[in-house]
């Protein structure tokens with residue numbers, strides 16, 4: 001059975017995926033581009049630079065390096081404003097119970113977010129101390145869908161990938177988990193997260209006992 005659960009953050013533990021969407025949509029609109037929720041699916045789990053590149057590619061736009069940098073800074077400022085008031089109430093229902101159940105059974109808990117704001121967000125949510133290891137998105141070579149962040153967290157936990165279960169809401173994230181050689185739990189829609197080994201509609205509905213047996 002598994003020895004650790006490695007969680008994504010945005011869209012798995014809290015609804016910050018919605019704030020990323022709002023901020024990227026504002027960026028796209030500023031560029032005169034449409035940006036739907038469907039477009040956003042492809043951005044989930046993708047790092048900041050990669051996300052902007054996807055938006056520009058889809059709109060067949062190119063901008064100068066300076067403009068690119070400026071758009072990244074503005075998006076992040078907007079995102080930080082949107083998450084300014086988040087607090088423990090913004091945790092998805094069931095997350096604390098899930099963590100408690102894992103701890104009770106000696107299962108380690110890791111965090112594998114692509115976000116450079118992850119440490120700030122888990123701090124605001126009041127859950128920073130519950131993790132045995134928090135991955136650092138800034139220090140891995142390749143971002144999701146590459147397996148790097150999940151592998152670095154397994155290593156940080158002192159475990160091999162086969163002993164870990166990854167939990168993700170993003171297509172790129174599920175691919176990262178599978179490339180890392182881990183069992184993949186998808187949070188969302190089965191028709192979207194086709195590579196996941198099992199999918200639950202929400203984190204709160206995730207059946208920890210079933211996954212551990």
Ligand code: G6P
Nearest residue numbers: 010020045047048114115116117
């Ligand atoms: C997560 C989110 C993405 C976001 C990425 C980078 O993976 O799912 O939507 O683009 O983190 O976040 P950052 O906070 O570093 O811009």
Ligand code: MG
Nearest residue numbers: 008010011169
């Ligand atoms: Mg996510």
